Amino acid sequence: MKNLKKLFLIITFLIVNCTLIIENACSQWVQTSGPQGGNISSLTVSGSNIFAGTWGGGIFLSTNNGGSWTAVNNGLISLDVQSFAVSGSNIFVGTWGGGIFLSTNNGGSWTAVNNGLAIGDVRSLAVSGSNIFAGTFGGGMFLSTNNGGSWTAVNNGLTSPVVYSLAVSGVNIFAGTLVGGIFLSTNNGGSWTAVNNGLTSMDVYSFTVSGSNIFVGTWGGGIFLSTNNGGSWTAVNNGLTNGDVRSLAVSGSNIFAGTWGGGIFLSTNNGGSWVKKNEGFWNDSMIVHSLLITNESIFAGTDSSVWRRELSEILSVQNISSQIPSSFSLSQNYPNPFNPVTNIRFDIMKAGKVRLSVYDITGKEVTTA
Structure with a gap:
């Protein structure tokens, strides 16, 4: 050759x-040099910038693929960060008690954008076109159509006031709730319908979308898959030894699941089977609150820090040149x-x-x- x-x-x-x-x-998880801010509850990427939201330490920024982290909390009143959403150059962050903050300068400063937001505990955020959705703990769902300038409650048909997770698939908005399972809106939050056929756990913590496949991570029930826009759900837990799924991420046909006490699992066949991928972790019972996939790496947010692993290694990608x-x-x-x-x-x-x-x-x- x-x-x-x-x-x-x-x-x-x-x-x-x-x-x-x-x-x-290169063939294991490597702990990055931070951030030092408690639980890494959320991760997001904007261009080449990686943001880590922590519980108690606010927001940290890495501009070198996790090589180093810098606190970027100017203007951030609440340091308990729970969620991110990126819309163009706008970065939204949902906090516990402080509501929603917006940065237009890559985290250089943050401004509270809470006009009309009746609940300050924002558990989840999602972007659908020019619409920003915010799922709260106690107030259900809120919608902004003007980049956070104002918020309106959109809870018609949403029977659970606690929205843990959000996902967008085309014109479909999915809301994962506490106790109430999954709700679907096809009209930008104008109305919501429960779509729980086949779902055995009603506490939905995470989503990820891979083409027409929608995966949900639940507390106690593991992972469920829908191939018909939430019309029905099927448990896909073969090989998944921990049913408390806190985070999900997708790279092509590869699905990653972060669990509470079982580390990370990988499926390369759309959930048909799962294998544990904990090489390099301190132990086999890590709590993985958040996952993020960039062009070359996968990041895992745990109780203490951010870990990184190269996608080409974990997925055995064979690059020929x-x-x-x-x-x-x-x-x-x-x-x-x-x-x-x-x-x-x-x-x-x-x-x-x-x-x-x-x-x-x-x-x-x-x-x-």
């Missing part, structure tokens, strides 16, 4: 107790050597046949590819 930049080998180990000479941290690398490199195998099969990525400076040998801890060669 000519001009091969990146090669991926799958090596079947003859014994399980083997190790590689060269290792790095006609350019030849300028230097040799060997990446860490994945999964770890105690699995029967592992993947090893390496770069070489010229095309040709390659021999890769694996040695056990005593220095004995155990397999070659």
Whole structure:
């Protein structure tokens, strides 16, 4: 093969107790250097800027893919941040007790935009065209059609006053509530209809949308999927060992689920099955409050900090290029050597046949590819 930049080998180990000479941290979660603000309750991205909302520490900004974080709380009265929404250059944040704040300068300053907002506890935010929806704890749903200049209650048919989560799919607005399950509006919040057929848990904490597939994360019931705009829901929990799903995120056909006490799970087949992806975490029972996917990375907000992992690694993306690398490199195998099969990525400076040998801890060669 000519001009091969990146090669991926799958090596079947003859014994399980083997190790590689060269290792790095690319095949696991890596804790970033912050933010230092308590629970990372929400994450969002605006251009190249990543924002982390914390419970007690306000908002933190990273301009270098999580390499460092800076507090950006100028004008923010409440430091208990629960949700974000981005509409063009406008960044909205929902807080506990302080209502909604808006920044038009990438977090340089924040201004309260609460005219007409009767409830200061804003649990969820979503953007649909020029409309901003705000789900509250105790006041149901509010709508702004003028970038937060004013808010109007839109609760016709919404029987639960606690709106934990929101999702937009075309003209459909989905609201996940406490006790009441899921409500759907097809007329920009003018009216709401309960769409709970097949849903066994009525506490809905998270949504993600992948094409015509709508996934919801519930408390105690795991994950449900609808392929007909909420007409019916089917539990998709094969391999999901923790049913308390706090956050969801999607990258193509890959769905990530952050749980309360079980870390992160990944499905590569639209929820058909799930596998745990906790390599690098302190333990296997992490609480993952929030998830964010950018072009190259996935971020997880936990009780203490933000963690990052490269999408190309966790999804085993094989990028082939006609350019030849300028230097040799060997990446860490994945999964770890105690699995029967592992993947090893390496770069070489010229095309040709390659021999890769694996040695056990005593220095004995155990397999070659």
